[in-house]
Amino acid sequence: MKQPQLFGTNGIRGIPNEDLTTDLAMGIGKAIGTFFDAKKIAIAKDTRISGDMFMLSVASAAMSTGANIVYVGELPTPGLQYYCKVNGIPGIMITASHNPPQYNGIKAIDSDGTEIDEETEIKIEEIYEKKLYKKAPWDKIGIYSYDSTAIKIYMESIIESVNSEAIRERHLNVAIDTGNGASYYTSPAILSELNCHVVSLNANPDGKFSSRNSEPKPENLSDLISVMKTGKFNIGIAHDGDADRCVFIDEKGNYIDGDRSLALIVKHTIRKGDIVVTPVSSSDALGAICSEKGAKLISTRVGAPIVARAMIDNRAVIGGEENGGIIYGKHQFCRDGAMTMALMLNLLTQENKPVSELLHDIPDYSMVKSSVVRKMNWDDIRKLITEKYSGKKMDFTDGVKIFDDDGWTLIRPSGTERIIRVFSESIHKNLAEEYNREYTNFLNNL
Known part of the structure; x- marks a missing residue:
């Protein structure tokens, strides 16, 4: 299946006015409004400095498709999701979650309160790429309102x-x-x-x-x-x-x-x-x-x-x-x-x-995590990993999970940053550290 290009593991993220611009935000806002074709869309943000800029960009763009925008405040992402679930309406969250403050992002929420699936992400991206936006006539353009009840x-x-x-x-x-x-x-x-x-x-x-x-x-x-x-x-x-x-x-x-x-x-x-x-x-x-x-x-x-x-x-x-x-x-x-x-x-x-x-x-397993800056295409990296460790049992559910005698290591590309994440686990802490060091060194030497 085709993979989303803009939406990562948890929405679209980037640095404001660099790779995440107001033009992109408005385009995505129009695409989300067009896809959902809903009478009402809820919107919220976290505390980031750029939150207002992106919220207003996305909100105005979605209103141009005819959607009424309900701002529900500065609150946690699951707070917006619960509001969407209770009211049966889609939502948009302006956040970059755990990323540093210089980042921000856009998450789309389905009317059942869940984050949209990959199939929906792809459809929204296609609307954005082809500019297949719905344009409401002047008397059908959406309005903006505030609902203070979401937090409560x-x-x-x-x-x-x-x-x-x-x-x-x-x-x-x-x-x-x-x-x-x-x-x-x-x-x-x-x-x-x-x-x-x-x-x-x-x-x-x-x-x-x-x-x-x-x-x-x-x-x-x-x-x-x-x-x-x-x-x-x-x-x-x-x-x-x-x-x-x-x-x-x-x-x-x-x-x-x-x-x-x-x-x-x-x-x-x-x-x-x-x-x-x-x-x-x-x-x-x-x-x-x-x-x-x-x-x-x-x-x-x-x-x-x-x-x-x-x-x-x-x-x-x-x-x-x-x-x-x-x-x-x-x-x-x-x-x-x-x-x-x-x-x-x-x-x-x-x-x-x-x-x-x-x-x-709780069973006492030791997990060691590290990351490596990704400088190559993931498909090429994946091929080199499987060739190098072809004698070991592997799982390809997500990235490459390699099983050693007393533990395993998962190597996968991040969906939010240009890095490769490396997770190693063993019941013995020294082995988890050893596995993580081995695979991290291999990636660094590519």
């Missing part, structure tokens, strides 16, 4: 999806770092509604992400980790720029890898016979958990929209990625940082044990 209904839906009364009775101590992003209000407010004692870091909108880099990696969360090391909190929480992801710090100040938090939440959410969906990049720990619980695990290509579609098709209860992006099917089929946060509070309340103790029951 989103927050209420999160609280209603967990055992909120039990959480309220627990009085958990929580430290949260929203990183100046879209969750600066919603997540601390949800925690307060759940009767948690909350200490917030960087919970103010700042389009430059002045306090820390947007991606919630250990090296970017030193302030939160320091707070957690005081021993006064049950859990530490951090989001990325658009809050579709959530990572955790345990009560001792240790960063919890996304694959382990995913496995922990899945373990305490699923029952026998349930279906779980995850990409081939996820840890084998998840497979072990599913086997233990009598659940079925389905593996897909990397990308939240792909996981979400597979969950819908297979009626899965939960799914997600190793980067802190968890999809809870009983709420909505998209990555949701606040829902992930609430699920963690739910299991801490249910088990009444420290999170570090709960993690002892």
